């Protein structure tokens with residue numbers, strides 16, 4: 001079941017990649033979002049080919065991290081509170097949700113404490129939704145430069161969550177705008193940032209995100225079915 005759905009998602013991504021404009025040749029990294037799914041589901045997905053998993057809560061991720069007997073790359077995709085920074089740097093290979101100088105400083109300090117250079121994405125709130133985290137576009141470049149100057153962080157790109165529009169096609173201009181911003185920041189000469197990830201697209205909108213240039217998508221429901229809360 002999980003295996004079949006995973007292959008369906010992979011096939012959809014491949015189709016969407018063919019529909020991209022010619023200036024975007026990036027491969028697409030699929031993150032299987034395992035929040036609220038148990039370790040058995042995780043093992044099934046990994047055995048079917050998943051290499052990257054996404055979690056949004058520290059406590060849940062920590063329990064799974066300590067239990068899972070498979071090697072995978074761990075992504076933190078949810079909002080992070082500064083008081084959890086220490087735990088986050090111990091678990092995650094890539095943190096997608098840096099959205100303030102305050103949080104960046106906490107992560108930098110926590111990473112220094114364990115001699116790690118923590119890879120991060122900055123989360124952008126393009127639609128200015130109060131209900132979502134992420135920095136507004138007008139403060140973005142300043143934050144990116146501040147992160148680039150931190151010894152124990154390495155900036156790898158941008159992440160966004162599209163609004164829940166009634167008509168999913170309404171996400172398209174927003175994704176296209178994110179791609180423009182991403183292309184722009186790729187051209188900046190950073191000290192040590194390595195801008196290569198544009199993380200956008202979830203189950204209901206990942207095909208559109210890929211068409212518009214996403215190279216990382218985060219899919220939960222599409223692989224594991226609905227979450228039980």
Ligand SMILES: *Cc1c(COP(=O)(O)O)cnc(C)c1O
Nearest residue numbers: 033056077202203218219220221
């Ligand atoms: C839960 C979550 C996802 C996956 O959502 P689905 O709709 O189940 O694919 C992706 N990104 C973030 C930030 C999430 O919190």
